Amino acid sequence: MNQQTSTGPGTSSVVIEPELKYYRVRTEIETILSGLEEGDAVPSERELAARFTVARETVRQALRDLLVEGRIERRGRGTVVASPKLVQPLSIRSYTEGALSAGRVPSRKVVTFERMSADDGLATELGIEVGDSVVHLERVLFADGEKIGLESTFLPDSRFGEMLDAFDATTSLYAAIRSIGVVFASATERIETVLASPREATLVESTTSMPMLLLHRTSVDPDGVPIERVRSLYRGDRIAFLTTLRE
Structure with a gap:
C-alpha cells in the first residue's frame, strides 16, 4: 500500500x-x-x-x-x-460460582493465611479501628487446572475469626461466610489495567509485561456493615468480564 x-x-x-x-x-x-x-x-x-x-x-x-x-x-x-477465556459476570458472586456457571472447574492454592493489624486504609474500608486484627487470605485461582488469577481477601477478625479458624482455605469463602448467616447486599468494585510485580507474575505463571486486570472490591451486608475488602489480579489473556447495563 x-x-x-x-x-x-x-x-x-x-x-x-x-x-x-x-x-x-x-x-x-x-x-x-x-x-x-x-x-x-x-x-x-x-x-x-x-x-x-x-x-x-x-x-x-x-x-x-x-x-x-x-x-x-x-x-x-x-x-x-489457547482455550477460550473464562468469562466472569460482574456480580456479587464468588469466583467459584462464576467459574461453575461458565462450565469450568474452579480450584485454589493457598499462598498466605495470616492475621495482621489494619492500617488506616484497611480500617476505613472495613469499618474497624486502626490496629484491629484482620484476617488476610491470599490464594492463586485456577480454572480447569490453569492458573488465571491471584486473590487477596481481608476480613475483620472480630466478625469472622472463629469461622476462619475452621475454614478450609481451598474451598469457597463466600459459601463459608453465608453459612454463618451473613448476607451480601451490595459491593463497590473498581477495575483497572496493570502490570504484575515479579512475585505476582511468578505465582500466576505469567510475565511482568503481560497486561493484568486488577479488581478492587468492598462488600457490605444489608445494614451497610463492610464484610470484606478484596484485591483480585487476573491474567488479561485468560479471563474477561461481562455485565448487563440497564437504564
Whole structure:
C-alpha cells in the first residue's frame, strides 16, 4: 500500500500511513489459527517468517498481540492455540460460582493465611479501628487446572475469626461466610489495567509485561456493615468480564 497525501484549502498535508507490516502478518496468522483446534501447535517464528517473507521480529510482534489477547499461549518451548477465556459476570458472586456457571472447574492454592493489624486504609474500608486484627487470605485461582488469577481477601477478625479458624482455605469463602448467616447486599468494585510485580507474575505463571486486570472490591451486608475488602489480579489473556447495563 502506498502512502497517500490529502490536501484541501486552508489545511496542511495529511499523510495516510501504510498498513503496518506486522498487522498484515497478524491477520495471516489469525487465518492459520482459524483452521486449528485448541491445543494445536502454532508454526514457529522461523516458519512464519519464511512463509510471509518478513523478519522474525515482525512475526514476534504479531504473536505477542495474539498472546496478550489470549488467542495463543506458551507451552514449554512452543506455542499452541489457547482455550477460550473464562468469562466472569460482574456480580456479587464468588469466583467459584462464576467459574461453575461458565462450565469450568474452579480450584485454589493457598499462598498466605495470616492475621495482621489494619492500617488506616484497611480500617476505613472495613469499618474497624486502626490496629484491629484482620484476617488476610491470599490464594492463586485456577480454572480447569490453569492458573488465571491471584486473590487477596481481608476480613475483620472480630466478625469472622472463629469461622476462619475452621475454614478450609481451598474451598469457597463466600459459601463459608453465608453459612454463618451473613448476607451480601451490595459491593463497590473498581477495575483497572496493570502490570504484575515479579512475585505476582511468578505465582500466576505469567510475565511482568503481560497486561493484568486488577479488581478492587468492598462488600457490605444489608445494614451497610463492610464484610470484606478484596484485591483480585487476573491474567488479561485468560479471563474477561461481562455485565448487563440497564437504564
